[in-house]
Amino acid sequence: xxxxxxxxxxxxxxxxxxxxxxxxxxxxxxxxxxxxxxxxxxxxxxxxxxxxxxxxxxxxxxxxxxxxxxxxxxxxxxxxxxxxxxxxxxxxxxxxxxxxxxxxxxxxxxxxxxxxxxxxxxxxxxxxxxxxxxxxxxxxxxxxxxxxxxxxxxxxxxxxxxxxxxxxxxxxxxxxxxxxxxxxxxxxxxxxxxxxxxxxxxxxxxxxxxxxxxxxxxxxxxxxxxxxxxxxxxxxxxxxxxxxxxxxxxxxxxxxxxxxxxxxxxxxxxxxxxxxxxxxxxxxxxxxxxxxxxxxxxxxxxxxxxxxxxxxxxxxxxxxxxxxxxxxxxxxxxxxxxxxxxxxxxxxxxxxxxxxxxxxxxxxxxxxxxxxxxxxxxxxxxxxxxxxxxxxxxxxxxxxxxxxxxxxxxxxxxxxxxxxxxxxxxxxxxxxxxxxxxxxxxxxxxxxxxxxxxxxxxxxxxxxxxxxxxxxxxxxxxxxxxxxxxxxxxxx
Amino acid sequence: xxxxxxxxxxxxxxxxxxxxxxxxxxxxxxxxxxxxxxxxxxxxxxxxxxxxxxxxxxxxxxxxxxxxxxxxxxxxxxxxxxxxxxxxxxxxxxxxxxxxxxxxxxxxxxxxxxxxxxxxxxxxxxxxxxxxxxxxxxxxxxxxxxxxxxxxxxxxxxxxxxxxxxxxxxxxxxxxxxxxxxxxxxxxxxxxxxxxxxxxxxxxxxxxxxxxxxxxxxxxxxxxxxxxxxxxxxxxxxxxxxxxxxxxxxx
Ligand code: SF4
Numbered sequence: 104x105x106x107x108x109x110x111x112x113x114x115x116x117x118x119x120x121x122x123x124x125x126x127x128x129x130x131x132x133x134x135x136x137x138x139x140x141x142x143x144x145x146x147x148x149x150x151x152x153x154x155x156x157x158x159x160x161x162x163x164x165x166x167x168x169x170x171x172x173x174x175x176x177x178x179x180x181x182x183x184x185x186x187x188x189x190x191x192x193x194x195x196x197x198x199x200x201x202x203x204x205x206x207x208x209x210x211x212x213x214x215x216x217x218x219x220x221x222x223x224x225x226x227x228x229x230x231x232x233x234x235x236x237x238x239x240x241x242x243x244x245x246x247x248x249x250x251x252x253x254x255x256x257x258x259x260x261x262x263x264x265x266x267x268x269x270x271x272x273x274x275x276x277x278x279x280x281x282x283x284x285x286x287x288x289x290x291x292x293x294x295x296x297x298x299x300x301x302x303x304x305x306x307x308x309x310x311x312x313x314x315x316x317x318x319x320x321x322x323x324x325x326x327x328x329x330x331x332x333x334x335x336x337x338x339x340x341x342x343x344x345x346x347x348x349x350x351x352x353x354x355x356x357x358x359x360x361x362x363x364x365x366x367x368x369x370x371x372x373x374x375x376x377x378x379x380x381x382x383x384x385x386x387x388x389x390x391x392x393x394x395x396x397x398x399x400x401x402x403x404x405x406x407x408x409x410x411x412x413x414x415x416x417x418x419x420x421x422x423x424x425x426x427x428x429x430x431x432x433x434x435x436x437x438x439x440x441x442x443x444x445x446x447x448x449x450x451x452x453x454x455x456x457x458x459x460x461x462x463x464x465x466x467x468x469x470x471x472x473x474x475x476x477x478x479x480x481x482x483x484x485x486x487x488x489x490x491x492x493x494x495x496x497x498x499x500x501x502x503x504x505x506x507x508x509x510x511x512x513x514x515x516x517x518x519x520x521x522x523x524x525x526x527x528x529x530x531x532x533x534x535x536x537x538x539x540x541x542x543x544x545x546x547x548x549x550x551x552x553x554x555x556x557x558x559x560x561x562x563x564x565x566x567x568x569x570x571x572x573x574x575x576x577x578x579x580x581x582x583x584x585x586x587x588x589x590x591x592x593x594x595x
Numbered sequence: 596x597x598x599x600x601x602x603x604x605x606x607x608x609x610x611x612x613x614x615x616x617x618x619x620x621x622x623x624x625x626x627x628x629x630x631x632x633x634x635x636x637x638x639x640x641x642x643x644x645x646x647x648x649x650x651x652x653x654x655x656x657x658x659x660x661x662x663x664x665x666x667x668x669x670x671x672x673x674x675x676x677x678x679x680x681x682x683x684x685x686x687x688x689x690x691x692x693x694x695x696x697x698x699x700x701x702x703x704x705x706x707x708x709x710x711x712x713x714x715x716x717x718x719x720x721x722x723x724x725x726x727x728x729x730x731x732x733x734x735x736x737x738x739x740x741x742x743x744x745x746x747x748x749x750x751x752x753x754x755x756x757x758x759x760x761x762x763x764x765x766x767x768x769x770x771x772x773x774x775x776x777x778x779x780x781x782x783x784x785x786x787x788x789x790x791x792x793x794x795x796x797x798x799x800x801x802x803x804x805x806x807x808x809x810x811x812x813x814x815x816x817x818x819x820x821x822x823x824x825x826x827x828x829x830x831x832x833x834x835x836x837x838x839x840x841x842x843x844x845x846x
Contacts, residue, residue: 474776476739497645532649535635569788570819580611
């Protein structure tokens with residue numbers, strides 16, 4: 104994945120700052136709660152939601168099981184429709200391919216449709232190094248780009264910004280990139296949108312190359328689908344002469360019939376709309392309309408490694424609706440940046456450590472960035488059991504074990520820094536299979552209870568900095584039971 | 596019917612009152628309840644922290660100790676969910692790792708017989724009015740495992756609403772996690788504490804003097820937060836409220 108996030112601190116450290124930032128917390132709380140409630144209403148309208156969810160899950164599982172077949176079919180159909188397919192094993196290869204394609208056109212600027220995949224591979228940075236300017240055209244992405252910031256949400260990348268902050272960014276930065284913001288810009292949504300519209304219109308009309316991702320790729324016809332709200336995506340997809348789409352290999356679905364399911368579940372889950380305002384679909388090139396050249400760059404970048412893992416592979420069903428972010432109490436308080444990846448929130452916590460591996464500090468800490476409350480699983484429109492995968496990845500972090508990296512089966516070593524915990528877990532495990540030992544421990548705790556502090560030193564401070572400890576009772580339950588019901592003890 | 600109390604290691608060690616409450620309540624309802632002394636821990640903390648292999652002997656032990664009973668009752672949503680939801684998964688994982696059906700077969704008998712307390716009362720005994728008396732204002736926090744893993748639904752509310760003298764207040768944001776999450780409380784203590792404080796604040800806004808839940812782990816976290824924030828509210832396990840009667844009120 105992208106080098107942008109290299110050296111990120113572990114999740115708890117990054118979250119610590121966000122929790123203390125009251126503006127950020129208020130922005131996030133307001134935004135996530137609003138969309139969360141709307142989503143619940145939009146979903147409740149459909150009697151067959153549970154069936155749609157199950158259908159979405161099964162379509163994706165089927166496709167992933169036969170991914171090889173469908174990818175080859177897609178390559179054939181895209182090629183037959185006049186497109187060119189490129190295969191990229193990792194981020195570097197994808198960036199090289201795209202940079203080369205842009206250079207071939209002789210252009211030094213491109214307009215971009217909001218795309219997670221290009222952020223994942225750090226395409227903008229790679230293009231910049233090659234002297235090519237990439238302009239984000241999604242309103243929220245524009246805010247992020249102008250603010251020299253990072254996205255903090257899949258769907259609403261600038262969710263961490265309020266209107267006042269956006270006005271300041273526009274006023275200060277737009278002139279550096281193109282048409283400046285109008286004089287005396289206020290923070291009303293209509294004025295902010297108009298400023299963005301004027302700024303972007305200039306870019307659309309000038310650009311010769313557009314770069315996009317895709318929400319879906321239909322194998323049977325080679326059709327790509329982009330679902331959006333603003334219409335800026337459609338401008339990028341239709342106005343330039345060359346269109347380059349960078350898409351993860353898991354975005355494929357076999358047929359148009361399958362698309363029907365996701366076009367119902369995606370908008371309701373993401374923006375709480377019955378249908379999104381713009382659904383753009385294109386199949387290769389057409390003689391009299393749209394781009395003259397179409398390139399599809401298919402990226403793996405850790406996906407086949409993820410696919411090899413029986414428990415973890417369900418993360419590849421994700422349709423990036425962001426419903427799991429919006430219901431997540433941890434995301435709401437820690438913010439998107441703490442996840443150290445373009446994929447924040449619950450899905451990021453299971454996707455990043457699989458795409459990138461668990462070697463770095465941030466990736467090894469992500470599986471713990473959850474209280475396992477299960478709210479994400481409940482809302483996920485493709486039924487990804489995120490808590491299950493989190494626990495599975497915790498196991499990989501603390502115990503190591505078999506995994507696939509760059510296509511090779513490897514046996515991972517347990518991560519460093521868990522030795523004390525591992526020893527404690529083993530000791531507790533031993534005591535728990537020997538009830539006598541447990542009882543001795545309980546009695547000791549009861550006998551010394553007068554001396555127990557209500558706060559703890561050392562690592563225990565993590566608990567007692569904000570919470571008092573419970574008082575140890577005079578006798579554990581089992582002693583009371585023995586005293587009062589001892590005779591009918593079952594003997595076990 | 597031979598009924599066993601699976602109290603859980605946390606309750607046994609730290610919250611014996613909850614255990615006594617379950618015994619009194621079920622005895623009052625005519626259930627002959629036993630506490631098998633061999634019981635310890637279901638392995639949930641091990642499993643959820645990533646020590647699945649260390650949790651396996653604990654699960655086997657659980658099955659040994661409780662296998663002979665007709666029903667296993669636990670006053671903990673999360674430990675109940677461990678047995679019902681995760682024991683079958685542990686068996687499947689062992690099978691997928693090429694270790695055969697042994698674990699799955701060993702754990703299978705206890706899975707359908709394990710009930711969280713409010714499920715046992717409403718579904719097995721078929722009672723919602725347990726004859727309790729508790730003259731206090733109460734708000735109920737449905738803990739995540741009870742809510743989402745076990746699907747306890749309105750069972751706890753039905754039981755609480757039938758308690759004489761009890762004034763039940765709706766908790767705003769009830770379905771949101773309290774922030775305990777086992778090791779999460781320590782590994783991500785800042786976020787955990789922020790979640791706990793929000794839950795306590797929401798509970799406080801109801802004007803209730805008691806915050807009730809069906810899981811003492813969450814109540815330990817919330818109670819510790821309340822005592823640090825010096826709120827007047829106190830945490831009480833649902834078993835203790837249901838056990839309380841006019842003759843023997845909960846002190
Ligand atoms: S994991 Fe599920 S809920 Fe989260 S973004 Fe992906 S599809 Fe949506």
